[in-house]
Amino acid sequence: MLELRDITKRFGNVLANDGVSIKVRPGTIHAIVGENGAGKSTAMRIAYGFYTADGGDILVDGEVRRISTPHDAIALGVGMVHQHFMLVEPMTVAENIVLGAETGGVASLDLGKAADEIRALSDEFKLSVDPRATVESLSVGQQQRVELLKALYRRARLLILDEPTAVLTPPEVEEFFAILRRMREQGKTVVIITHKLSEVLAISDDVTVMRDGRVVGRVETSRTNAAELARLMVGRDVLLRVEKTDAAGDGAAVLGVKDLTVTARDGKRRLDGVSFEVRAGEIVGIAGVEGNGQTELIETLAGLTATGHTASGEVEFEGRAITRLNSRARRELGVAHIPEDRHRRGLLLDFDLAENSILGDHYRKPAVSGFGNVFLNDRGIRARALQVINDFDVRPPDPDLPARSLSGGNQQKLIIGREFEINPKLLLVSQPTRGVDIGAIEFIHRKLVALRDAGCAVLLVSAELEEVTALADRLLIMREGSVVGEVDPKRATVEEIGLLMTGGK
Amino acid sequence: MKLLRELFFPLVAVLAAFVLGGIFVWIIGDNPFETYRLLIGSAFSWPDGIGYTLFYATPLIFTGLAVAVAFRCGLLNIGAEGQLYVAAFATAWVGIKFGGTVVDVFGTPVNYSWVTLPAVLLVPLAIVTAIVAGAAWGAIPGVLKARFGSHEVINTIMLNFIAIALVSYFTQYHFKQAGDPILQTVPVGAGVHLPRLGSFIPGLPTRIPLNLAFLFALVACVLVYIFLWRTKWGYAIRATGANPTAAEYGGISTGKQIVLAMAVSGALAGMVAVNEVLGYRYRYYDGFSANYGFTGIAVALLGRNHPVGVLLSALLFGMLIRGGIFVDAFSGKVSKDLVEVLQAIVILFVACEALFRGSFGRFGLLKRSKV
Numbered sequence: 042m043l044e045l046r047d048i049t050k051r052f053g054n055v056l057a058n059d060g061v062s063i064k065v066r067p068g069t070i071h072a073i074v075g076e077n078g079a080g081k082s083t084a085m086r087i088a089y090g091f092y093t094a095d096g097g098d099i100l101v102d103g104e105v106r107r108i109s110t111p112h113d114a115i116a117l118g119v120g121m122v123h124q125h126f127m128l129v130e131p132m133t134v135a136e137n138i139v140l141g142a143e144t145g146g147v148a149s150l151d152l153g154k155a156a157d158e159i160r161a162l163s164d165e166f167k168l169s170v171d172p173r174a175t176v177e178s179l180s181v182g183q184q185q186r187v188e189l190l191k192a193l194y195r196r197a198r199l200l201i202l203d204e205p206t207a208v209l210t211p212p213e214v215e216e217f218f219a220i221l222r223r224m225r226e227q228g229k230t231v232v233i234i235t236h237k238l239s240e241v242l243a244i245s246d247d248v249t250v251m252r253d254g255r256v257v258g259r260v261e262t263s264r265t266n267a268a269e270l271a272r273l274m275v276g277r278d279v280l281l282r283v284e285k286t287d288a289a290g291d292g293a294a295v296l297g298v299k300d301l302t303v304t305a306r307d308g309k310r311r312l313d314g315v316s317f318e319v320r321a322g323e324i325v326g327i328a329g330v331e332g333n334g335q336t337e338l339i340e341t342l343a344g345l346t347a348t349g350h351t352a353s354g355e356v357e358f359e360g361r362a363i364t365r366l367n368s369r370a371r372r373e374l375g376v377a378h379i380p381e382d383r384h385r386r387g388l389l390l391d392f393d394l395a396e397n398s399i400l401g402d403h404y405r406k407p408a409v410s411g412f413g414n415v416f417l418n419d420r421g422i423r424a425r426a427l428q429v430i431n432d433f434d435v436r437p438p439d440p441d442l443p444a445r446s447l448s449g450g451n452q453q454k455l456i457i458g459r460e461f462e463i464n465p466k467l468l469l470v471s472q473p474t475r476g477v478d479i480g481a482i483e484f485i486h487r488k489l490v491a492l493r494d495a496g497c498a499v500l501l502v503s504a505e506l507e508e509v510t511a512l513a514d515r516l517l518i519m520r521e522g523s524v525v526g527e528v529d530p531k532r533a534t535v536e537e538i539g540l541l542m543t544g545g546k
Numbered sequence: 547m548k549l550l551r552e553l554f555f556p557l558v559a560v561l562a563a564f565v566l567g568g569i570f571v572w573i574i575g576d577n578p579f580e581t582y583r584l585l586i587g588s589a590f591s592w593p594d595g596i597g598y599t600l601f602y603a604t605p606l607i608f609t610g611l612a613v614a615v616a617f618r619c620g621l622l623n624i625g626a627e628g629q630l631y632v633a634a635f636a637t638a639w640v641g642i643k644f645g646g647t648v649v650d651v652f653g654t655p656v657n658y659s660w661v662t663l664p665a666v667l668l669v670p671l672a673i674v675t676a677i678v679a680g681a682a683w684g685a686i687p688g689v690l691k692a693r694f695g696s697h698e699v700i701n702t703i704m705l706n707f708i709a710i711a712l713v714s715y716f717t718q719y720h721f722k723q724a725g726d727p728i729l730q731t732v733p734v735g736a737g738v739h740l741p742r743l744g745s746f747i748p749g750l751p752t753r754i755p756l757n758l759a760f761l762f763a764l765v766a767c768v769l770v771y772i773f774l775w776r777t778k779w780g781y782a783i784r785a786t787g788a789n790p791t792a793a794e795y796g797g798i799s800t801g802k803q804i805v806l807a808m809a810v811s812g813a814l815a816g817m818v819a820v821n822e823v824l825g826y827r828y829r830y831y832d833g834f835s836a837n838y839g840f841t842g843i844a845v846a847l848l849g850r851n852h853p854v855g856v857l858l859s860a861l862l863f864g865m866l867i868r869g870g871i872f873v874d875a876f877s878g879k880v881s882k883d884l885v886e887v888l889q890a891i892v893i894l895f896v897a898c899e900a901l902f903r904g905s906f907g908r909f910g911l912l913k914r915s916k917v
Binding site: 380403408 | 775781785788791
């Protein structure tokens with residue numbers, strides 16, 4: 042159906058695609074895997090006409106085609122769904138889908154007819170999307186299906202999906218895969234870009250593995266396994282399991298949470314009477330479907346209660362009440378925080394790595410020096426930045442680069458390195474490996490375990506069930522703002538945890 | 547290299563504006579080359595051209611810096627105009643109340659002062675007053691934003707009206723000399739006059755109002771750079787502007803930064819009073835500001851909110867003002883409105899910078915937002 046032949050693309054000094062050839066068989070689900078920056082998205086954006094290749098050919102249905110704009114791609118039946126949705130939130134589903142593909146004259150937009158067509162498509166693939174609903178009223182999973190409908194409405198026969206599961210919760214992923222299988226049954230071809238190996242194995246027929254802008258492997262999914270794919274992606278053997286000893290478990294309580302409740306302005310309880318302890322030298326994991334109070338919990342513990350929210354209850358650190366302390370005071374006591382959203386919270390994307398390495402500590406040594414500690418100390422800041430860069434293998438190792446220019450994995454390593462620099466006694470960490478490639482995931486997991494072994498108390502929130510069960514010594518399950526259960530992550534089964542997460546539905 | 551890259555787009559914008567402006571002149575039926583020769587020649591002649599160009603640039607350096615500091619904190623200070631009016635009046639008030647005997651419009655010596663301070667005390671007092679008054683007026687919208695989240699653009703615009711009307715009122719009913727047909731205060735004492743640069747530079751006559759405030763403006767550029775990029779306060783302000791949620795995460799109180807940035811911004815705008823009141827008119831003169839506060843927005847925009855850029859673009863605007871007067875007087879058909887057309891085109895082109903970048907590679911915008 043679609044074939045890329047010897048595609049080459051250069052951005053400045055970086056060879057993003059170096060002789061990439063990918064062949065997608067019609068009526069299959071084709072996974073393209075690789076670490077961040079391997080060139081997967083670039084190759085697919087070329088196929089969709091977003092970028093023009095410097096060399097090579099694109100073949101659709103066996104014929105060489107010129108695709109220089111997304112319009113060309115759509116005309117040939119190639120559609121793409123981006124990682125970040127391109128939807129106008131206050132508009133309805135139908136309006137969003139028709140946008141840019143309106144039929145009829147200037148003043149005769151026939152939304153009713155479009156809505157019927159959309160409903161038919163939605164039924165055909167069992168997407169259950171109401172064309173008249175406004176996009177902002179939909180869940181993330183539903184919004185993604187609107188994006189699918191957008192491509193289907195434009196008569197796409199081949200759909201390119203860029204990291205489609207990154208935004209979905211585990212049950213939503215299952216649902217989404219069912220949709221993809223139905224699309225395959227109806228004769229559509231799907232290309233899915235991902236770096237999650239479990240998904241590749243679960244859904245795809247063929248796999249193309251990319252590394253450093255080149256294709257390093259082409260296999261049928263049924264003839265490979267996770268270990269082989271990981272080795273191809275990273276270029277060396279990768280440990281897919283977390284290696285750790287049992288927690289000492291007799292440490293003193295570092296964090297004590299008593300009856301913590303957070304109420305939003307509308308009176309809804311985001312956290313409802315949460316109580317637990319985290320001891321020195323243990324990792325307490327929190328599992329749960331996203332949006333069940335995990336964000337509020339971590340942020341409140343870090344001293345970042347959102348405006349309009351009110352918190353009640355007690356937070357103790359080493360036996361001392363810190364409920365009223367702000368985030369700076371908590372950090373000074375030794376509370377580090379790796380936020381769930383590195384772009385929103387964790388980084389100043391336009392600042393360079395050196396400046397980012399002192400976020401949270403910009404007012405104290407070694408970031409400042411001189412009279413009254415007012416002036417920034419360039420030497421101290423650079424030394425701090427280089428230390429983080431070296432200890433956490435941040436690449437490229439240049440403190441003058443803007444944080445924006447790093448890959449997600451390296452941005453995350455920068456944040457984690459920065460937080461480790463204060464030698465925390467308590468680490469609050471949320472989604473530590475979201476959007477991070479396999480090699481870095483392994484690295485981050487090892488660092489977290491090492492910090493625990495050094496006696497730090499760690500509170501870990503992750504939407505990846507595999508991640509929390511592998512890392513945590515104790516596992517709490519949250520639902521609707523409450524802790525609904527505690528399990529031993531070594532013994533509990535996925536079904537057991539899933540039941541607690543969803544409330545036994 | 548980095549500096550060159552930063553300068554590239556503003557330079558392209560300026561050049562494009564001149565080309566387009568030249569076409570306008572040609573359409574009107576005048577010779578564009580002759581017009582530009584007149585414009586640039588009159589702005590760079592010695593001593594009058596250069597003297598006046600620098601004099602006109604001085605307030606724009608201050609207001610450009612003011613807008614830039616606020617912008618680095620993510621705030622758009624449209625209120626520099628009001629801030630400099632309040633500061634100018636306050637400064638004049640100090641000069642009147644502590645300046646000693648002056649000669650009034652009818653040539654009679656009068657003393658309005660409570661006490662007469664010596665110049666060594668009076669000049670610093672007047673400058674500090676300008677800074678404090680501007681800072682206070684600037685801090686108001688800062689507090690409103692930090693405390694109640696009300697938008698600084700609306701509030702600064704409103705405060706401009708209030709400031710200008712308020713000082714007009716005080717001038718008209720309390721500080722104007724009876725019988726003076728002009729809406730202006732009585733003069734300030736001679737002790738508070740800033741020396742004109744002509745007193746130090748051979749060949750530069752003292753009738754040209756270029757004064758010590760110009761040097762203060764240069765110092766202000768350096769200080770603003772140090773403040774924003776070399777101190778922990780500047781870091782906090784820039785972090786707030788770059789990403790307020792991340793700044794908050796980093797233990798920075800964003801509300802405090804907003805108030806601080808607006809106060810510093812207002813203080814810089816207030817320094818215009820030093821040039822106008824202490825160095826030029828020696829009194830508060832109603833409507834003295836030729837939209838310095840608003841032109842400062844354009845200066846900051848063109849100067850990419852960096853002190854070096856602000857200095858360069860203020861000099862460009864100063865040159866345009868000076869040259870515009872001559873084009874008006876000596877060219878056949880072109881009026882000084884050409885200068886405003888040029889300014890407008892420069893701003894339009896700078897505002898379109900994203901488009902420029904985009905045209906250098908298709909989907910340049912997307913490429914930037916990637917990663």
